[in-house]
Amino acid sequence: MAGIYIHVPFCRHKCSYCDFTSFPDKIEYAEAYMACLYKELKMRGEELKNYEFDTVYFGGGTPSYIPPKLILGAMNQIRSCFKLTKDAEITLELNPGTIGESKVETYLKAGVNRFSIGLQTAIDEQLADLGRIHNARDYVYATKLLKGQNFSTDVMLGLKNQTKEDVRKTIELAMACGSKHISMYALTVEDGTPIFTDYLNGELPDSDEVAEMYEFGRKILEENGFKRYEISNFAKEGYESRHNLNYWKRGEYIGVGVSASSFMCGQRFTNTLDLDEYMKCVISGFFPAVTSERVEEDDAKFEFVMLALRTSKGLSMQAYKEAFGTSLADDFPVALKKAAEYLELNGDVLRIKDEYLYVQNSILMHFMEEER
Ligand code: SF4
Numbered sequence: 368m369a370g371i372y373i374h375v376p377f378c379r380h381k382c383s384y385c386d387f388t389s390f391p392d393k394i395e396y397a398e399a400y401m402a403c404l405y406k407e408l409k410m411r412g413e414e415l416k417n418y419e420f421d422t423v424y425f426g427g428g429t430p431s432y433i434p435p436k437l438i439l440g441a442m443n444q445i446r447s448c449f450k451l452t453k454d455a456e457i458t459l460e461l462n463p464g465t466i467g468e469s470k471v472e473t474y475l476k477a478g479v480n481r482f483s484i485g486l487q488t489a490i491d492e493q494l495a496d497l498g499r500i501h502n503a504r505d506y507v508y509a510t511k512l513l514k515g516q517n518f519s520t521d522v523m524l525g526l527k528n529q530t531k532e533d534v535r536k537t538i539e540l541a542m543a544c545g546s547k548h549i550s551m552y553a554l555t556v557e558d559g560t561p562i563f564t565d566y567l568n569g570e571l572p573d574s575d576e577v578a579e580m581y582e583f584g585r586k587i588l589e590e591n592g593f594k595r596y597e598i599s600n601f602a603k604e605g606y607e608s609r610h611n612l613n614y615w616k617r618g619e620y621i622g623v624g625v626s627a628s629s630f631m632c633g634q635r636f637t638n639t640l641d642l643d644e645y646m647k648c649v650i651s652g653f654f655p656a657v658t659s660e661r662v663e664e665d666d667a668k669f670e671f672v673m674l675a676l677r678t679s680k681g682l683s684m685q686a687y688k689e690a691f692g693t694s695l696a697d698d699f700p701v702a703l704k705k706a707a708e709y710l711e712l713n714g715d716v717l718r719i720k721d722e723y724l725y726v727q728n729s730i731l732m733h734f735m736e737e738e739r
Contacts, residue, residue: 369631370422370613371449373404373441374624375430376642379465383498386557388626388640389428396642400625401437403649405444407623410654412448415621415631421452422610425479431461435473442477456609458483461518463509464501471512481608482518484509484546489537493526498561503540510544517606519548524584525577526554527570534584542591547606551584552599553577581725597678598724615674617667625655634661664691668698672734676727681718702733 374388377400381391390396423445425438438459445451458481459474474482488494489503510518520541524534541549554577556566565571572580585595593601597615600608613620622629625645628637636659639645648655662670668691675682687695695717696703703710709723709730719727 368421368452368613369418369618370424370610370620371420371445371451372610372620372622372627372629373423373425373430374427374622374627374638375425375433376400376428376625377432378427378429378462379432380498380500383496383561384554384556385498386555386560387428390642393642394432396646397433397437400642400646401433401440403646404624405440407649407655408441408444409448410649410652411621411623415449418619419450419452420621421455422613423451423455423457424610425459427460429462429465430459431465431470435470435477438479439473439477442479456481458519458608458610460485461509462501463505464499466505466509466512468512471514471516475516480517482513482516483521483550484518485521486537486541487521487523488526488529488533489540490529490533493529493533496527497523506540507544510546515545517548518546519550519602519606519608520544520546522549522551522584524551524553524580525572527565529572529580531580531583534580535587538584538587548600548602548608549588549593550600551581551588553581578725595679595724598727615678617671617674629656630662633667634659636660667691669734672699673731676717676719676731679718679721679724681713681716684715684717699734699737702737705733706730 376389377394377397378389378391381389423442425441430438442457457479459479460483462485484506486503486506487497487499489506491502494502522534522537522541538549554562554571556563556571588601589595592603594604595601596607597611600611602608619631620629621631622638624638625642626638626640628635636656638655639648639657645655671687671690672682672695682695684695691698709719711718711720719730723730
């Protein structure tokens with residue numbers, strides 16, 4: 368099974384930390400852009416007739432900012448151009464500052480059955496610092512509009528003036544509003560974004576403080592029945608994100624829209640980041656991919672290890688052997704030795720020990736060095 372990712376690049380305002388392909392001043396292009404995206408879906412669908420897809424993910428940008436009929440149109444096009452399973456997971460990212468009752472009705476009509484809400488923090492001053500267009504009350508309102516639909520909440524760590532108590536309040540608000548899935552991740556500070564100045568000024572918590580917040584949040588989530596299934600992702604039983612699980616299993620996916628990436632048939636390709644170029648390309652009947660590379664076997668092996676070790680389920684030695692015909696011990700003897708104290712082997716499954724999952728990057732470095 369494979370996934371479909373749809374990139375909707377429009378936002379009402381650019382957040383101070385944002386490095387994604389998102390345009391805060393181009394909403395008037397939304398209809399024309401989505402018409403191109405429908406065309407790209409058709410072109411890709413013709414290529415991928417033999418594939419079956421079981422997840423669709425509308426990300427951005429802010430998919431809930433554009434007229435909802437455009438989401439309905441995209442779903443109609445997906446259903447007519449791709450084989451989509453009946454019980455497909457269909458997720459839409461939702462910004463609490465852009466939502467209303469009739470929008471939700473249209474999303475449900477389109478078949479959306481999972482929402483991912485960007486709360487980030489329940490503290491209004493921190494939301495303002497981040498340049499978010501909503502406050503905590505907007506989040507509560509948005510969750511009420513969903514009337515019991517399945518939704519996930521994003522929680523961000525490492526914000527200016529953020530305390531552990533703030534993290535607790537944020538998680539408790541998400542749980543009280545009925546979130547069955549919580550993505551808790553550290554703010555990534557990218558050079559060139561406004562928040563980079565705060566970082567240089569020493570106004571953001573350092574990595575040890577963020578690690579403590581993470582540990583603090585993890586305990587609250589686990590005490591409340593949320594199971595960590597990936598470094599940043601926690602879910603009640605049965606509410607794991609199928610779309611993301613597919614990424615971590617190195618499953619195939621097709622990305623449609625400006626800047627979207629794909630992994631199909633051993634090939635990775637990424638569409639242009641330029642909105643005009645994207646639209647011109649698709650209108651002229653060309654695929655808008657600007658980079659394309661076949662994943663070499665060594666890279667594929669490292670990706671397999673990296674993605675599997677991010678998850679709490681870990682890496683199946685047998686699955687590795689079936690995928691590559693060689694054993695993990697033969698391919699990464701040095702890394703396995705260097706990382707031994709952080710890893711545990713249970714039967715066939717190799718995992719990063721719970722207490723080290725948060726610092727997995729330094730553990731994975733050993734595997735990366737050996738791959739080269
Ligand atoms: S809403 Fe998301 S995509 Fe849009 S500017 Fe903020 S962080 Fe970037």
